Amino acid sequence: MNRPPVNSLNTEHLEQLHRALVRLENEKCRGMILSSSSPTVFSAGLDIREMYKPELEKARKFWRTLQDMWLKLYSTPYPTVAAIHGHAPAGGCLLALSCEYRVIVPNVKIGLNETQLGIVAPQWFQDCMRNVIGERQAEKALIAGHMFNTEQALQVGLVDEVAADKAACIARAEAFLASQANLPLLARKTVKLGFRNSTLSRLMTGREADTKIFIEYIFQPKVQKGIELYLQSLSKKSG
Numbered sequence: 615m616n617r618p619p620v621n622s623l624n625t626e627h628l629e630q631l632h633r634a635l636v637r638l639e640n641e642k643c644r645g646m647i648l649s650s651s652s653p654t655v656f657s658a659g660l661d662i663r664e665m666y667k668p669e670l671e672k673a674r675k676f677w678r679t680l681q682d683m684w685l686k687l688y689s690t691p692y693p694t695v696a697a698i699h700g701h702a703p704a705g706g707c708l709l710a711l712s713c714e715y716r717v718i719v720p721n722v723k724i725g726l727n728e729t730q731l732g733i734v735a736p737q738w739f740q741d742c743m744r745n746v747i748g749e750r751q752a753e754k755a756l757i758a759g760h761m762f763n764t765e766q767a768l769q770v771g772l773v774d775e776v777a778a779d780k781a782a783c784i785a786r787a788e789a790f791l792a793s794q795a796n797l798p799l800l801a802r803k804t805v806k807l808g809f810r811n812s813t814l815s816r817l818m819t820g821r822e823a824d825t826k827i828f829i830e831y832i833f834q835p836k837v838q839k840g841i842e843l844y845l846q847s848l849s850k851k852s853g
């Protein structure tokens with residue numbers, strides 16, 4: 615990902631990610647490392663500006679593009695690793711959770727923090743967390759909007775490994791891909807999809823309902839007010 619300053623996910627960036635995933639699949643890619651050009655941020659999650667006073671059709675397109683990108687990422691036939699050498703809140707955490715393996719560096723925060731922002735992580739975000747860390751830990755983390763530090767993320771199983779820095783993180787991600795290289799492709803892909811199928815189907819069969827929930831939620835005046843205040847707090851921080 616290379617969308618400075620924080621790889622926030624707007625419609626255009628989501629389309630780029632989706633196109634890249636389609637191309638990798640068409641080219642029979644043998645593995646992907648999802649990484650960031652930023653030295654300190656993996657991805658800041660959804661671009662909050664896409665949810666602030668949007669036009670209805672633009673907001674619908676944004677959400678559908680996110681769904682398209684995620685459905686592709688979660689179901690890739692090739693192995694995927696997230697090299698998390700920077701913070702990964704909310705949608706950034708979703709990207710990492712959607713890969714098959716996660717390597718993180720020290721001093722990083724990762725989690726589905728939506729509750730803390732006064733918004734709600736959609737069901738499929740929650741499913742991804744549950745599938746990685748289990749029901750009990752996911753429920754606790756989601757209710758609190760907890761951001762895990764590196765040590766906590768390793769302890770709870772949100773990530774698989776800690777590496778010292780970006781170079782080591784990429785090296786460990788490559789080692790994971792190498793460990794998968796000799797597995798028969800069809801068997802590997804079939805098992806992966808078997809595990810992920812119910813999560814994928816839940817969104818695929820309820821896409822329109824999911825979009826409606828998003829639209830109705832973000833167009834509420836009190837949610838818009840919350841987004842406005844959050845945007846102000848973010849830009850004050852950097853100002």
Ligand SMILES: CCCCC/C=C\CCC/C=C/CC(=O)SCCNC(=O)CCNC(=O)[C@H](O)C(C)(C)COP(=O)(O)OP(=O)(O)OC[C@H]1O[C@@H](n2cnc3c(N)ncnc32)[C@H](O)[C@@H]1OP(=O)(O)O
Nearest residue numbers: 622658659660661662701703704705734828831848849852
């Ligand atoms: C009943 C059922 C209801 C269902 C509801 C359905 C849907 C609701 C939607 C729910 C889904 C939400 C998922 C999300 O992903 S929401 C996004 C959450 N993301 C965050 O909270 C992250 C916010 N950012 C940060 O914490 C930090 O920026 C950082 C990532 C830790 C990086 O810190 P730092 O390096 O210090 O950078 P700055 O903070 O100074 O930021 C630089 C610059 O970037 C702007 N920015 C940061 N994050 C975002 C963002 N997510 N979107 C847009 N812009 C962002 C920030 O404002 C600065 O901009 P300026 O330099 O112009 O001030």
